[in-house]
Amino acid sequence: MDKSVSVIIPAYNHGKYVLEALQSVFSQTFSDLEVLVVNDGSTDDTAEILRPLAEAGTIRYFAQENRGQAATRNRGLSEARGEFIAFLDDDDRWPPDKLAWQVAHLNENPGLAAVAGTAQVVDETGKPLRRTSCVGKITFENLFEASQMLSPGQCLFRSRCLSAVGGFDPAMGDADDWDLYFRLARNWQFDMLDRISLYYRKHQGNASRNPTRMLRSSVAVVERNMVHAPRRQQNKLRDHAYRFVYQYAGTKLLAEVRNDLANGRVSSAIKNLAGMRTLFPAMVRNPRLFFYATRDLLPAGVRGIPRRPEFGVR
Numbered sequence: 001m002d003k004s005v006s007v008i009i010p011a012y013n014h015g016k017y018v019l020e021a022l023q024s025v026f027s028q029t030f031s032d033l034e035v036l037v038v039n040d041g042s043t044d045d046t047a048e049i050l051r052p053l054a055e056a057g058t059i060r061y062f063a064q065e066n067r068g069q070a071a072t073r074n075r076g077l078s079e080a081r082g083e084f085i086a087f088l089d090d091d092d093r094w095p096p097d098k099l100a101w102q103v104a105h106l107n108e109n110p111g112l113a114a115v116a117g118t119a120q121v122v123d124e125t126g127k128p129l130r131r132t133s134c135v136g137k138i139t140f141e142n143l144f145e146a147s148q149m150l151s152p153g154q155c156l157f158r159s160r161c162l163s164a165v166g167g168f169d170p171a172m173g174d175a176d177d178w179d180l181y182f183r184l185a186r187n188w189q190f191d192m193l194d195r196i197s198l199y200y201r202k203h204q205g206n207a208s209r210n211p212t213r214m215l216r217s218s219v220a221v222v223e224r225n226m227v228h229a230p231r232r233q234q235n236k237l238r239d240h241a242y243r244f245v246y247q248y249a250g251t252k253l254l255a256e257v258r259n260d261l262a263n264g265r266v267s268s269a270i271k272n273l274a275g276m277r278t279l280f281p282a283m284v285r286n287p288r289l290f291f292y293a294t295r296d297l298l299p300a301g302v303r304g305i306p307r308r309p310e311f312g313v314r
Contacts, residue, residue, distance in 0.1 A: 005033040005084045005099055006159070008076030009042045009179075010069055012039075017091040017201065024093035024199075025163045029037030030100040036076045037090075041066030065309040067161060068228060070091070070168035070176040073152075077159075077167050085159050087152040093199045094153070100235070102156035112190030115159040116154045117197025121188075122204040138190035140182065141229070144237040145246045147178040160220070173217030174209055184223040211256060215249040220279045235285075241280035246289055250279055254296045262299070 007025050018037075025035055036058050039046055047063065054061035064174045073087060084103060088094060095281065098117070105115045114236060116138070121129045142148075149155065165183040168232055172179040184190070222241040229237050253275050260269035283290040 002081040002083075003032050003034040003154070004082055004103065004217065005030070005086055005304050006076075006080035006082030006086060007033055007035045007099075008073060008080060009035070009037045009088050009090055010040055010072035011037050011042060011046050011050070011090040012066070012069070012072070013042045013044045014090040015042070015044045015049050018046060020050060021088055021093050022059070024096075026058075027090065027096050028094065028099045030103055031098050032081075033086075033099065034082060036079055036246065037061050038072045038075045039063040040068070040072040047098060054199060068170055070170040070172070074167045077162060083159055085157045086155070087153060088198075089153055091154050091201045091203065092151065093201075095196055095199070098197045099156065101193075102197065105191065105193070106156060106158065109191065110276075112158075113184045114155045114157045114190045114192055116149055116156075116192040117195045118192070119150045119154050119198045119199050119200045120196050121150070121202055125231065126199070126201070129202060135192050135194045136222075138185060138192055140185040141233065141237065143155060143182055143185055144226075144229070144241040144244075145176070147181065147248070148174070148192060149177070149181070150200050151198060152177050152180075153200070154192075155190070155197075157184075172221055174214045175217040175221045176305045177241055178218070179221045179224065182221065182228075186228055211249050211252040212272065215253060215278050216246065218249055220244040220305070239286050242279065242286065242289060246282075246292060250276065250293065251296060254293060254312065257278065257297060258299065284288065 009021060022035070035058070037050055039050065039062065041064060050059065050061055053059045060079065062077060062079065064072070078083065084106060086099060102115050102117070106112060118135065118140065119132045121131065123129055132150060134146070138148050159183055165180070168176045168180050171174065222245065226234055228236060253272055257269045257272045260272060281291065283293065
């Protein structure tokens with residue numbers, strides 16, 4: 001018998017966290033659900049940890065060679081049988097009422113593709129660090145100002161809407177979730193409510209993503225989706241988008257450049273600095289971005305200029 005919610009957990013080398021993620025699903029006050037775990041070629045003890053749950057039928061378990069997170073989430077989508085879809089990364093967890101209030105909200109608002117809540121960022125031990133604050137309607141236009149979510153784990157999606165847009169696009173790399181929100185928002189709205197829907201764990205594993213790849217992926221998402229924006233708004237939306245992309249990925253890349261230079265790794269610094277070329281056209285259009293990048297190359301002690309406000313939530 002099909003369930004109302006299919007919970008999809010892409011698993012990759014987080015054996016130390018995956019049972020905690022699963023326990024947060026089993027502890028939901030909403031119980032009409034199925035749990036699908038897709039092991040994306042983990043090389044740690046993830047398979048051994050999950051085997052008893054798979055053999056007991058507690059989870060539906062699938063294993064594949066490593067294909068990346070987008071393809072892994074799509075594999076789960078292809079196997080899911082629920083009216084609603086919820087994703088949870090294997091190192092994060094949910095509050096107990098997450099699915100209950102999100103299912104209720106989508107049932108009360110049949111025109112929405114998804115509903116999201118805020119994320120409580122925690123450290124490796126679970127200690128609270130900060131909470132995201134973006135709430136309200138998520139539209140195609142305001143997605144250019146920022147990717148409003150740290151993770152799809154904050155959301156509950158209608159399965160038919162995900163199917164209509166084809167799920168995640170692996171070609172969009174580290175920004176595949178932002179791209180998905182754009183494609184959904186072209187036809188439907190989301191709501192983001194001021195309720196915690198995810199405990200997002202910040203640790204060395206998720207902080208180590210390649211900033212050059214992050215930058216390239218984010219720019220690809222902006223340009224792919226900009227063609228669907230009204231022409232009269234494109235310049236403004238592009239400026240908003242690249243300001244966010246710079247804050248999200250460009251500052252991380254320049255931090256690596258500064259670290260390389262401070263430690264005498266000149267060739268590595270040049271290589272990382274070359275990764276900024278993806279933003280050069282945006283800097284030509286918006287000299288303020290060039291100013292920020294030049295300033296952010298300087299050591300903190302000599303900048304002498306207050307940092308700009310944070311853009312977005314990523």
